[in-house]
Amino acid sequence: MESFRSLTVTQRDQILVEQQVFDIFKTFYNLPPSSQSFMLELQRENHVEYLTKGLTGLSPSFCVLDANRPWICYWILHSIALLDEFVDPELENNTIDFLSRCQGPNGGYAGGPGQMPHLATTYAAVNSLVTLGGDKALSSINREKLYMFLRQMKDASGGFRMHDGGEIDVRACYTAISVASLLNILDDELVQNVGNYILSCQTYEGGISGEPGSEAHGGYTFCGLATMILINEVDRLDLSSLTDWVVFRQGVEGGFQGRTNKLVDGCYSFWQGGIFALLKRLNSTKEVKPIPLGDGEGSGEESPQTTTSSDAAGEEGLNGDLSLGGSHSEIGDQHNTSSQDNVIDIDHNHSKGHANVEPLFNSLALQQYILLCSQELNGGLRDKPGKSRDHYHTCYCLSGLSVCQRSWLEDEDSPPLPRAVLAGLWASEICGFRMYDRS
């Protein structure tokens, strides 16, 4: 083992995070079983309280998100939906009204009333309204004007600009295409050349970058892959190298990193974890045999990060603007992360009549990271130990948790299998993976 001083910045930063995380795990293992159970519980009520409070009032430090308010709506509403909770009717109406004021006269939604429309905030607003569901919310969306806005944002390269005169990247493609798909206004004009643009963003590593030439990155990989699926051109990507890249983004901490040799971050539980959900769908329609489980029933078949304004504006920009919801079959549905109540023992032979498919990532390790390292017991979730909670990370950590718990199912609308839910497993079952030597 080299002396600490001869380590590179990457090695040093990684070791510091590992120490923190393993301290948490060690403490956990030494707890009595009843305390362990508590630590693995999802603090639903506290999360809902934290989230709902955000809907009704935000402190002055949030002025750095003053151009992202539909995002804050989305992060909060989606999280509440994941927790199988509801927003009271008054708040719902106020949200619909507020988002209407963010809708531009020429289509699309801005970061706040009076601002220019922007693809990311359009994505956030539309998904917020779809999450609320119901006639009032959905009919408030001006689909014709939104289509015009999307056409305006389309660039000759095949990509999209985030706003008038704005930047072009894979996020913009995703937000535009996914919204168009969701609202049933996707056409050839919008789709043409998008596939070529995204293809040019798959790097030698296998992941997808924000712009051609840039580094493979979890957020952009999710956006790129999802877009290709939506426009039915996913087979043009090198899926085996993409799979190979994303599988290695899961680290010894159990969580995912955004790029090779970078630090774990709870939000990648969704951006990277969600990629597996997409791939599973693709694999189940192809010849590849999934891993059959013991019962022999195998079948064919994705913040402001800190409190400083600069980081908030920036990191949130890179990560936050990538926000998106679960699969699009979930329009209007409430999705629950499994409750602690009915899970006590592992039942390896449980089948419930559904085909079982083991996910390609380590779902239990990821859940362990989310629950023990990202969850704040007082409500909210965060990037990693030592960082503050925020709505963005709450949204994507919970989304990642949901992906984990549903990752063994062929049919995403079924409740999770007990074996898929971390809570209730023996401590020794967790982290079966060995720590690897580092020179």
Place this chain on the structure above:
Amino acid sequence: MDSREDDGGEPLSRMAEWRDVTPLPQDDGPNPVVPIAYKEEFRETMDYFRAIYKADERSPRALRLTRRAIHLNPGNYTVWHFRRLVLEALNADLDEELDFLQRIANSNSKNYQLWHHRRWVVERLGANARAKELNLIKKILSIDAKNYHAWSHRQWVLQALGGWEDELDYCQQLLEEDIFNNSAWNQRYFVVTRSPYLGGLKAMRASEVRYTVEAILANPNNECPWRYLQGLYKDDIKALVNDPEISSVCLKVINTKNNYVFALKMLLDLLCHGFQPCHEFRDSVVALRTSDTDPLGPDLSMAICDILEHVDSLRASYWIWRKNKLSVAAV
């Protein structure tokens, strides 16, 4: 011109200059959600901005106002956009604009709007701005060598304005400082494949393979050079399989019986693409077996999957899936 860093935060309502403007409050509605408890300075600045924006007033005072608004919320893309319109209308000195951006770069190094604005300015300044720009990016990267925006911007500058000559050296330097810096490896790939001075990937391949192999041997657990190595043979799998240096480095690392996950993985990939191993490879893989793993079957690829399932147990389900794909392919 827009020279003052800030106007001291003096209330606009008290300034003679703004007397003729009626501030425009935000149309939040009676019961807004996610309402932010704006501080007075923020609220006032944005009220005046809304008024100027609505009136489309592209004047020097509008320029100063956008600066004030940017300081309060650098994420407001509408303000940045309007600032660009004003700069154009006033035919402003864009070198001064670069200086302004430079001053706020450090505390906004991860802000999309700032980098996009920089691109817009530099595009207009042209090749003369190149050296300054590459230098600024270097400074930012010296603080955070993986800043995603900085790297994208750097690539844009190189492609739009040139400056490729020193870039491979720059990558080399960064990799000497931190061989685990994946952004630097990615940039290296960018330079090697696109620099007009280097002759393209195939021409550079041999020397790059040597460099990469050296990096692997120094830190076999470093994922970067392994992926880079594969990248050097992108769209040319046959050459990858036939290059003795590749299979040789796998063998070397496997024989150390330490940090060999990537080496085994590379060997597996080679086998999947038709590599014909000599007996040395099988012997080395067999030597990895510990008493708690089953005896290895005759198929080397399957044996490797079995080993990886145990030594890279975090990814056990992936290795099982890879093994299953082997049997499907074999049929």
